[in-house]
Amino acid sequence: MSDKVKIFDTTLRDGEQAPGFSMGGEQKLRLARALSDLGVDVIEAGFAIASPGDFEAVQTIAREITDTTICSLARCNSSDIHAAGDAITPAKKSRIHVFIATSPLHREYKLKMSKDEVLDRAVKSIGHALEYTDDVEFSAEDAIRTERDYLKTVVEAAIAAGARTINIPDTVGYTTPEEISNLFQFLTTEIEGASKAIFSTHCHDDLGLAVANSLAAVRGGARQIECAMNGIGERAGNCALEEVAMALRTRHDFFALDTNINAKKIIMVSKMLSSITGNPVARNKAIVGQNAFAHESGIHQHGMLANRETYEIMKPEDIGLEKDHLVLGKHSGRAALKHRAKKLGFTLSDNQLASVFVDFKTLADEKKEVFDADIEALVMGEAISTSGPWAIDSLYVSAGSSADKSPEANIQLSHKDGRVVKGTQNASGPVNAVLNTINNLTGYDLKLESFSARSVTQGEDAMAEADVRVSTRFESYHGRGTSTDTILATALAYLDVINRIERRSKRLGSEQQKIAAQH
Ligand code: KIV
Ligand code: ZN
Numbered sequence: 001m002s003d004k005v006k007i008f009d010t011t012l013r014d015g016e017q018a019p020g021f022s023m024g025g026e027q028k029l030r031l032a033r034a035l036s037d038l039g040v041d042v043i044e045a046g047f048a049i050a051s052p053g054d055f056e057a058v059q060t061i062a063r064e065i066t067d068t069t070i071c072s073l074a075r076c077n078s079s080d081i082h083a084a085g086d087a088i089t090p091a092k093k094s095r096i097h098v099f100i101a102t103s104p105l106h107r108e109y110k111l112k113m114s115k116d117e118v119l120d121r122a123v124k125s126i127g128h129a130l131e132y133t134d135d136v137e138f139s140a141e142d143a144i145r146t147e148r149d150y151l152k153t154v155v156e157a158a159i160a161a162g163a164r165t166i167n168i169p170d171t172v173g174y175t176t177p178e179e180i181s182n183l184f185q186f187l188t189t190e191i192e193g194a195s196k197a198i199f200s201t202h203c204h205d206d207l208g209l210a211v212a213n214s215l216a217a218v219r220g221g222a223r224q225i226e227c228a229m230n231g232i233g234e235r236a237g238n239c240a241l242e243e244v245a246m247a248l249r250t251r252h253d254f255f256a257l258d259t260n261i262n263a264k265k266i267i268m269v270s271k272m273l274s275s276i277t278g279n280p281v282a283r284n285k286a287i288v289g290q291n292a293f294a295h296e297s298g299i300h301q302h303g304m305l306a307n308r309e310t311y312e313i314m315k316p317e318d319i320g321l322e323k324d325h326l327v328l329g330k331h332s333g334r335a336a337l338k339h340r341a342k343k344l345g346f347t348l349s350d351n352q353l354a355s356v357f358v359d360f361k362t363l364a365d366e367k368k369e370v371f372d373a374d375i376e377a378l379v380m381g382e383a384i385s386t387s388g389p390w391a392i393d394s395l396y397v398s399a400g401s402s403a404d405k406s407p408e409a410n411i412q413l414s415h416k417d418g419r420v421v422k423g424t425q426n427a428s429g430p431v432n433a434v435l436n437t438i439n440n441l442t443g444y445d446l447k448l449e450s451f452s453a454r455s456v457t458q459g460e461d462a463m464a465e466a467d468v469r470v471s472t473r474f475e476s477y478h479g480r481g482t483s484t485d486t487i488l489a490t491a492l493a494y495l496d497v498i499n500r501i502e503r504r505s506k507r508l509g510s511e512q513q514k515i516a517a518q519h
Helices: 011-015 025-038 052-064 079-089 104-111 117-131 148-161 177-190 210-219 241-250 265-277 298-306 334-343 349-365 371-388 430-442 488-517
Strands: 006-007 043-044 069-075 094-101 136-141 166-170 199-204 224-228 390-398 408-415 420-426 447-455 464-471 478-481
Touching: 006 199, 006 241, 006 334, 011 025, 011 043, 025 043, 025 052, 025 265, 025 420, 043 052, 052 069, 052 079, 069 079, 079 094, 079 117, 094 104, 094 117, 104 117, 104 390, 104 408, 117 136, 117 148, 136 148, 148 177, 166 177, 166 210, 166 224, 166 349, 177 199, 177 224, 199 210, 210 224, 210 241, 210 488, 224 241, 241 265, 265 371, 265 478, 349 371, 371 478, 390 430, 390 488, 408 430, 420 430, 447 488, 478 488
Parallel strands: 006 043, 006 224, 043 069, 069 094, 094 136, 136 166, 166 199, 199 224
Antiparallel strands: 390 408, 408 420, 447 464, 464 478
């Protein structure tokens, strides 16, 4: 007999608010669609009051996604709740998530409020949120460091006020599995009215315990897990969705709990998030890292050949990682490409399909074999190039060493506003020559912190993927590019960063204009 645990995804809120992970409205909508397909029960789409852009993103997701509950975060004050309520109004299934800190440190130093004032504010805010939706979640921020008797009082009052989900966050990633399990056992059995609410866990990963703590909370009685894809979130991040979902699935014998997650979509959503934010996951990351299913040592390979279960507790296919196989060739048509992309988790619009198809034909001409990973890389590249505004029209590089010549890059770029710029630079190496030329042409002066290029498919004509980390005076950005040519992939990755910076400043500029227009 097994019970259900709800998966509350906060990739677009707690995840997105972490430095280096910000996303535009259109990107958030794409991810929300993918998360809904993945089977999460609740999507926390943003913090509506944070900015007009956040408000609009929550509202658009609420309008477009009909199968999943769409939630906005709000502090316990009327303007936050009003903004959250307005933003989620179009949703078929909506939730408002109100929170206030309950720990002594937060009460005294951040809120400067007494216990009674916090309690009163929580109860009033739940009442206010219920005017917009009957699905209200209450979070006692920093619950883990809150006095147990006071936490009990607050939670009882929140349930009596009508909150149907009670979230107990480990805001600072401080707890341990035994401690949190014990706390949830206490809350779910000792609280008056406990049976009227679902208890939820929200763990941060400061000590690397977020997944273990979330699972322990579930053992203690939690029936909602708040988590984010690839574990992104404030500081060290949140509980990783893919890890907690696969732990519950793989160790069903132990937990006897089900989720609505369609595990086969995990790898696709993970990759989509990496491509949108420009942050690849670590190679050795559990479940979705490149090495998660790689068996390199002879002893392991021998065991695997004899019986996969000797070293494999999950199959790569379980999370949607299919073996690379020849799928399409130069005679394949648009419908086949669209169908294959769909199987890989990408729903292409007609415009996107038209553009990817051109690149696909070029690639199919260049390569003898076209693999799933090639198509994936093309589609990801499409997501990058359509987002512009800069694009590479042509790039030619000479490399090597001689007494009188140094590597040279000759590049032409075009901008969505109609500008076409062209230039040549020499440098000590071809990559430097390319990056210096791009800096010159776009007018950016960026500092390259690191760069790597690797092959993502097999063969001499394999697709290369380049990652660059670049810093401006204030921030650090990640960019990614793919091509059969490593230097071109690097140039695309670098331009991806410039495009991110330009799109961000445009967004911030238009948000400021919107704010100005509202006052
Ligand atoms: O970590 C935290 O406490 C939060 C709350 C807003 C739920 O993110
Ligand atoms: Zn959090």
